[in-house]
Amino acid sequence: MTPAPPAPPRPFVIGPYRFANNLVLAPMAGVSDRPYRALCRRFGAALAVSEMVSCDTSLRGSVKSVRRLDFAGEAGPVSVQILGTDPGAMAEAARVNLGHGAQIIDINMGCPARKVCRVAAGSALLRDELLVGRILSAVVQAAAPAPVTLKIRTGWSPGERNALAVARLARECGVSALAVHGRTRACNYATPAEHETLRNLRSQVDIVLIANGDIDSPQAARRVLDSTGCDAIMIGRAAQGRPWIFRDIAAYLATGAIPTEPPRDWIRDLLLEHLTGLYDFYGTWAGVRIARKHIAWYCRGLPGAAVFRDSVNRSDSTLDQRRKVMAFFNEHPEREDEAA
Template identity: 60%
Template sequence: MRIGPYLVDPPLVLAPMAGVTDRPFRQLCRRLGAGLAVSEMTTSDARLWHTDKSRLRRDHAGEAGPIAVQIAGYDPRQMAEAARFNVAHGAQIIDINMGCPAKKVCRVDAGSALLRDEGLVARICAAVVAAVDVPVTLKIRTGYTRAQRNGVAIARIAEDCGIQALAVHGRTREDHFRGSAEYDTIAAIKQAVRIPVIANGDIDSPQKARDVRAATGADALMVGRAAQGRPWLFREIAHFLATGQHLAPPAPEEIRRWLLEHLDALYAFYGEDRGVRVARKHIQWYCQDHPGSAEFWQRVNRLTDAAAQRRAVAEFLVETFVAQAA
C-alpha cells in the first residue's frame, strides 16, 4: 500500500493508542513486522505543545520512517497549525483523529464526535491538507451511532478534500469497544473511494486478518489492542498473508529478550521513575496468559526501582518457561 510517496510494506499498521504507542512500542512493533506505526494522538491546542507529555509524543529520534503523527482537535485553523508544527518536528505523514470514542475527547467535539458534522469534517480535512506538503490520512469509525452509519459519506468527503488514505474502525462511537466489529461498512467504503482503505477492529490473529481483508477488500490492516503484550503478531500476520502458512510461535527466549529490551527502552525514554510506572501495563499484558501471572502482577506492581522491576520480570519468565517445558 502507498500513502503518497511512502510504501507501507507489509501493509500492516499499528493503530494509534493513547498511552500505548509511544516511541519504544512503535519501534518494537516495526522491528516485529508492522509496516507503519502511528503515534499517540497529539493535541491541536498550542498551549499544551510544550508540556512533557507533548514533548515525548513528538520524539521520533532513531525511529524508522515514515513518521506518522496523529493530531486531534475540532477547530480547522488549530488543526492546520498543529499539522505544520508536527511536520516541522519530523512528521512525514499527518493523521487526523476522528475515531477516538473517549468521553474527554468527544466532550470537546473532537475525535469521533466530529462524525456528527459532515461540514466540519470537510473543513478540517481541507484545512490540514492545505497546510502541509506531506500526505494527510484520516482515522474514522463507521459512524457516530448505529442508526447513523455515515462512514461512506465521510469517506467521500475525505477523498474530495485530498485525504490520501483512510483507516476505518468497524464500530460506531456509540459502540466504543463493545461487541464485535462489523466490516460491511468498511467494504462499502472501499467500493466508494479510490484512496487506500485500512480496515481496523478485532484483528487478533493471522486467520482473522485474512478474513477481514477478504470481507472488506481493504488495502491494509490496522492492529491495535491485540498487539498489546504480543507485538510479534505483526510478523505472524505478515507471514500468513504472504504464504498461507503459520509462522512458528516465538521461542521463549525471544519473548524474554523482547520484553527486557522493551523495558530498557522505556527506562531510557521516560527516565527510570516514570519508566517503571509506564512499564507496568506492558508487563501485565506480556505476562497475563502465563501461569502464576496474577500473583506475580501483585508483587511486581509494588516495585518502584527499575533494576528490581527488570530482575523480577526476567526471573518470572525464566521460571514460567522452565515450568512449561517440564
C-alpha cells in the same frame, strides 16, 4: 494441508510512500510511543502511527507533548496523529509536527474516549460533517505536499452510521488514506467489529482504505483483507504485549502457514529489551511506572500472572522490576492452556 497463499495484494501506497507490506500499527494513547513503535516496525509493521497529539497550544510545551514530538532516530515515514476540533488550530498542529520531523499527518476522528468526545473531538466530530470537511480541507492544505490520512469509526451510533459520507468528504478534500474502525462510537469496544462497512466503501469511494478492529490473528487478518478488498490492515490492542504479531501476520499472508508461538525465554528477553527502551526514553521513575502495563500484557496467559502483576506493580526501581520479570518467566515457562 497448508492452504495456498492468496494472490498478492495491490501495493500499499500513501502519497509518495510505497510500503513493504500492508500492516499498520494503530495509534494508541499511552501505548504507541517511540520505543513501542520501533519494536513493531522491527517485527514487520510497515507504518507505525504515533500517539495522538492535541492541537491545544497550551499543552504544546508539556513534558508529554514534547516526548510525543520526539522522533529522533525513528525509521520513516513518520506518521503523527493530531486531535482537535478547530480547523485553524488543526492546520497549525500539522505544520508544527511537520517541522518536528513528521512526514504523514493523521487526523483523529475515531477516538471514543469520553473525555475526548465531551469536547466534541475524536469520534464526536462524525456528528458534524460540515466541520469534518472544514478540518480536512484546512489540514490537507497546511500539510501539503505531505500526505494526510484520517481515522474514523463507522459513525456516532448504530443508527447514525455515516462512514460512506465521511469517506466521500475525505476523498474530495484530498485525504490520501482512510482507516475505519468497524464500530460506532456508541459501541465503544462492547460489540464485535464489523467490516462490511469497508466492503461497501471499497466499491464506492476511490481512496486507500485501511481496516481496523478485532484483527487479532493471522487468520483474522487474511479474512478481513479477502472480504473487504481493503488496501491494508491496522492492528491495535492485539499488538499490546505481542509486537511480533506483525511478523506472524506477514508470514501467514505470504505462505498460508500458521506461525508457532515464540519460546518463553525469547518473550522474556524481548520484554527486558522493551523495558530498557522505556527507561531510556522516559527516565527511570516514569519508565518503571509506564512499563507496568506492558509487563502485564506480555505476561497474559501465563500461570501465576495475576499474583505476579500485583508484586511487580509495587516495584519502584528498574533493578527490582527487571529482577521480578526474569524470575517470573524463569519460574513459569508455560502458558496455562499448555500446562493443562
